[in-house]
Amino acid sequence: MHYPNGKKSSKFSASLKGQKPVYSNRGMTLEQDINITNQYYQEQNMAVIHKKPTPVQIVHVDYPKRSAAVIKEAYFKQPSTTDYNGIYQGRYIDFEAKETKSKHSFPLSNIHTHQIEHMRQVSHHEAICFLIIRFSSYQETFFYPVERLFTHWDQQFDGGRKSIRYETIQKEGYIIPIQYHARVNYLDIIDKYYI
Amino acid sequence: MHYPNGKKSSKFSASLKGQKPVYSNRGMTLEQDINITNQYYQEQNMAVIHKKPTPVQIVHVDYPKRSAAVIKEAYFKQPSTTDYNGIYQGRYIDFEAKETKSKHSFPLSNIHTHQIEHMRQVSHHEAICFLIIRFSSYQETFFYPVERLFTHWDQQFDGGRKSIRYETIQKEGYIIPIQYHARVNYLDIIDKYYI
Numbered sequence: 001m002h003y004p005n006g007k008k009s010s011k012f013s014a015s016l017k018g019q020k021p022v023y024s025n026r027g028m029t030l031e032q033d034i035n036i037t038n039q040y041y042q043e044q045n046m047a048v049i050h051k052k053p054t055p056v057q058i059v060h061v062d063y064p065k066r067s068a069a070v071i072k073e074a075y076f077k078q079p080s081t082t083d084y085n086g087i088y089q090g091r092y093i094d095f096e097a098k099e100t101k102s103k104h105s106f107p108l109s110n111i112h113t114h115q116i117e118h119m120r121q122v123s124h125h126e127a128i129c130f131l132i133i134r135f136s137s138y139q140e141t142f143f144y145p146v147e148r149l150f151t152h153w154d155q156q157f158d159g160g161r162k163s164i165r166y167e168t169i170q171k172e173g174y175i176i177p178i179q180y181h182a183r184v185n186y187l188d189i190i191d192k193y194y195i
Numbered sequence: 196m197h198y199p200n201g202k203k204s205s206k207f208s209a210s211l212k213g214q215k216p217v218y219s220n221r222g223m224t225l226e227q228d229i230n231i232t233n234q235y236y237q238e239q240n241m242a243v244i245h246k247k248p249t250p251v252q253i254v255h256v257d258y259p260k261r262s263a264a265v266i267k268e269a270y271f272k273q274p275s276t277t278d279y280n281g282i283y284q285g286r287y288i289d290f291e292a293k294e295t296k297s298k299h300s301f302p303l304s305n306i307h308t309h310q311i312e313h314m315r316q317v318s319h320h321e322a323i324c325f326l327i328i329r330f331s332s333y334q335e336t337f338f339y340p341v342e343r344l345f346t347h348w349d350q351q352f353d354g355g356r357k358s359i360r361y362e363t364i365q366k367e368g369y370i371i372p373i374q375y376h377a378r379v380n381y382l383d384i385i386d387k388y389y390i
Contacts, residue, residue: 050276053251053272058249074251081245086280087322090321125284
């Protein structure tokens with residue numbers, strides 16, 4: 001397993017030696033953790049990465065007098081891209097984040113076909129593209145390069161597994177250091193392996 | 196005024212010589228034109244640029260049996276970023292598109308303060324960042340570099356105008372060629388002046 005030497009927040013560094021850090025299981029979702037991380041990156045002028053809004057098909061809107069427009073009927077649409085993108089050191093960054101409760105594997109059904117298509121396209125144009133996968137049972141969060149994902153994705157239509165084993169992700173991915181401000185410090189992995 | 200030599204669609208090239216092309220005023224909005232353009236870029240494997248979904252604050256959702264979830268109450272949120280971003284030749288692209296009916300100037304009130312902040316941030320990280328401004332009265336669409344925008348934006352708080360004159364945009368921006376498939380062919384400008 002790759003354990004990068006992320007800079008540790010001094011406040012919590014003691015807890016990082018040899019045991020799970022105390023703040024690893026505060027009931028924060030992966031999405032919340034990533035939002036905090038992105039906000040920190042932005043404040044530190046390190047990168048500009050945003051989550052895209054949830055795509056919604058708006059059917060009916062009311063415009064009451066003297067108050068804000070109210071959407072009265074709308075439906076969730078399937079996303080045609082990944083959830084997160086932005087810029088880091090001049091490079092285009094693009095990723096999808098998924099949490100699983102499974103202890104054994106990451107189900108490929110968590111990703112939509114057109115998200116795979118999108119990831120192939122941006123990779124072709126030299127994006128830094130990856131998945132962030134959290135195994136919530138272990139409170140472990142992995143940086144998983146999209147090239148590996150494509151291989152498993154394609155194999156499922158050729159008699160292969162419909163999920164990626166936890167052990168495979170441990171081997172092919174990189175564990176993301178958990179820190180106080182940069183709670184899911186994925187730029188650390190990009191620094192080490194991409195830039 | 197900069198008139199780049201965009202490749203002309205053969206079907207319409209005759210009409211481009213000396214007069215307004217016949218398809219310049221079909222009642223398409225700038226957003227529709229840009230969406231068609233982005234789709235074309237994607238199909239041609241030239242670039243991957245998407246419009247972000249409209250940000251919506253969801254308050255109440257119904258989950259009826261045997262049918263899709265219905266959003267019953269939601270509100271429009273102010274966007275904290277620009278509407279469009281993506282990747283072109285490995286570079287991060289970021290822009291906002293605005294249409295004005297004014298014949299004289301582009302009102303700065305069309306852009307929100309945090310969109311300006313966002314554009315400053317991505318520019319700092321070496322994004323290719325710009326506005327696409329359409330003067331619908333003239334059916335003219337301009338590529339307007341964000342550095343010029345920042346100057347006018349800052350001047351408005353120092354006794355300057357609250358809008359940018361049409362003539363200024365003509366001088367400081369680049370007119371975007373209108374084509375059949377790439378209806379707002381902004382990559383043409385990027386090729387000439389950025390890459």
